[in-house]
Amino acid sequence: MNGTPLRELVPAVIGVLVRRGADFASAEDAVQEALVRALEAGPEERPRDPKAWLISVAWRKFLDSARAERTRRGRELAVAAEPTGGSVPATDDTLRLYFLCAHPALSPNSAVALTLRAVGGLTTRQIATAYLVPEATMAQRISRAKRRIAGVGFEEPGDAATVLRVLYLVFNEGYSGDVDLAAEAIRLARQLVALSDEPEAAGLLALMLLHHARRASRTGTGGRLVPLAEQDRSLWDSEMIAEGVTILRSALARDRLGEYQAQAAIAALHADARTASETDWAQIVEWYDELLRLTGSPIVRLNRAVAVGEADGARAGLAALADIDPTLPRYTAVAAHLHEKAGTLGHAAKLYAEAAHAATNLAERDHLTREAARVRHRARTSWPGRED
Structure with a gap:
């Protein structure tokens, strides 16, 4: 069917059925059945007005179902004229x-x-x-x-x-x-931003775009995880990054800061750095401070410790880590990273191995196991006979 993709018509069609008297669950079922029929339709069955066609088919399916279950309610259905073309209510x-x-x-x-x-x-x-x-x-x-x-x-x-x-x-x-659920989420977020006046919706869309722009660089051969610092930045989608930054700036200008805007600001600072060494970690720490104020999240506190370690040195990062619950997911991996930066390589290797053992994701476990082996090798070649 030509024009607007059928899936994008689904909410509007459900809305029409609900306004005609259908309950949400029955309307949603009827529209799904109509959608399946539309996707299976041959070229000769394709109407000029897909929305009107979906409404007509879904409404008939709803009426058939309602008649079959009429005894469960004494409600009288107000049967509206079934559109076969022409105008359709514009209410979204x-x-x-x-x-x-x-x-x-x-x-x-x-x-x-x-x-x-x-x-x-x-x-x-x-x-x-x-x-x-x-x-x-x-x-x-x-x-x-x-x-x-x-x-x-x-x-x-x-x-x-x-x-x-x-x-x-x-x-x-x-x-x-x-x-592709990431792409689907971006599509739905765009739709939500167009419908609402909420800067946090724009902040979320910006965050999604900025993260999605780095997608091609996140995995290597065989699905191997590639950390941010090692990613090939030439693979990043510069147009998507530019769009995300533009949306974020517009949202921040509204002066109603929320957690998604703050997260997007951090992602934008990473995207702005031409190399990992050029990352503005001091400003990232400031944004984590804002995010921590907004959420109080222990995960945010953990990520902030990493940023502090990059901005002010490993010892400062470990000090920031001291007040965080060690049972938190990724805590051990973060501690390993900061200890490696501090030069306590033997201890860092042990922590990487512990983090790998606790990992529930196979790719993450593989990455942490390799990190443990790499740091253990560094420890042995740097200081033969020493473990930390």
């Missing part, structure tokens, strides 16, 4: 769907799955493949999520912070199977 309910799918009653996993289906237009199979779970498992997760919000009004205001968090979770899933 996408923003309301974002809020509904990210409702606080849902778990993060359920909110992500429901957002990808109702707003992103992905099929249950695509979502299941992306998350490496059976399709039946994902179908149950989505069904449970829809039941949890069955009584929530379509007009009920939602929480913008929750919506942004859901998109952030989608982005962090990255790429798997035939669905």
